[in-house]
Amino acid sequence: MSLxxxxxxxxxxxxxxxxRFDHKLLGGxxxxxxxxxxxxxxxxxxxxxxxxxxxxxxxxxxxxxxxVHLLGHGTxxxxxxxxxxxxxxxxxxxxxxxVGVNPMVDWQAHYYxxxxxxxxxxxxxxxxxxxxxxxxxxxxxxxxxxxxxEQDLLHSVSPHSLLKRVSLCPGSVAVPLLVCGGAEDAVxxxxxxxGWRPWLKGCDRIALCPGRHFFHAAHPxxxxxxxxxxxxxxxxxxxxxxxxxxxx
Numbered sequence: 001m002s003l004x005x006x007x008x009x010x011x012x013x014x015x016x017x018x019x020r021f022d023h024k025l026l027g028g029x030x031x032x033x034x035x036x037x038x039x040x041x042x043x044x045x046x047x048x049x050x051x052x053x054x055x056x057x058x059x060x061x062x063x064x065x066x067x068v069h070l071l072g073h074g075t076x077x078x079x080x081x082x083x084x085x086x087x088x089x090x091x092x093x094x095x096x097x098x099v100g101v102n103p104m105v106d107w108q109a110h111y112y113x114x115x116x117x118x119x120x121x122x123x124x125x126x127x128x129x130x131x132x133x134x135x136x137x138x139x140x141x142x143x144x145x146x147x148x149x150e151q152d153l154l155h156s157v158s159p160h161s162l163l164k165r166v167s168l169c170p171g172s173v174a175v176p177l178l179v180c181g182g183a184e185d186a187v188x189x190x191x192x193x194x195g196w197r198p199w200l201k202g203c204d205r206i207a208l209c210p211g212r213h214f215f216h217a218a219h220p221x222x223x224x225x226x227x228x229x230x231x232x233x234x235x236x237x238x239x240x241x242x243x244x245x246x247x248x
Contacts, residue, residue, distance in 0.1 A: 006064050007036035009231075012072035012080050014040045014053055017151035022073065024220035032228060036068075040079070042157050053079045053157050058087060067092040069231060073216060075158050078103045081173060088174040093234045095178040095227055097216050098185060100192025101170045101199070107133060107187045107213060108158040111149075126150065132186045133213045172199040178230040180207045180223060182215035205230055 072080040077099040084091045130145040159166040181193035211218040
């Protein structure tokens with residue numbers, strides 16, 4: 001693969017039903033540089049395995065002859081984090097959206113915790129998750145939103161279930177890191193985003209944006225500006241030997 005066909009950045013997606021929330025952000029980024037899209041689609045017959053997703057991502061990226069900027073929201077960001085920790089030489093920078101310092105925490109972990117704790121039906125808990133994730137919805141539209149979340153439960157690679165919730169210890173990553181979160185996010189709240197600070201390097205950033213869990217869909221240009229500014233700083237660090245030492 002030549003440098004001209006190698007993308008500058010790679011957006012990760014492991015939740016096909018939620019892909020629509022990424023489109024405006026990717027369109028904004030694509031006006032400035034080449035952004036490729038990598039997706040992992042889990043079938044109902046497969047076990048939920050982050051390791052498989054990370055392995056398949058490596059199979060894709062090992063054909064590239066230069067590092068790329070990795071980006072992902074939620075569980076896709078977690079996959080990018082795990083990959084960057086294992087293969088930092090293939091990652092120019094990592095941008096995490098709605099990924100807290102406890103990176104396994106996602107909306108499904110909240111859903112299963114509520115389902116276990118609350119004396120109400122699965123549909124009622126999902127309806128409550130709709131309000132938490134997307135805000136108030138007109139009653140006629142609620143079944144469609146609930147179905148969206150049901151599809152994500154079936155097809156995303158989230159490691160959680162009613163029987164277990166998985167955790168991962170906080171930690172750093174060797175590559176330049178941008179962590180963005182929604183100021184009104186009830187799943188990955190600002191405390192989880194700010195919790196990254198002890199693990200940050202000099203080149204790393206945290207940004208809180210308006211909005212809930214899918215803030216990048218509600219305020220795409222704000223997030224585009226944050227990412228482009230971060231990438232610009234990363235590029236300047238990489239061109240000088242002293243900056244390279246700081247960034248990596």
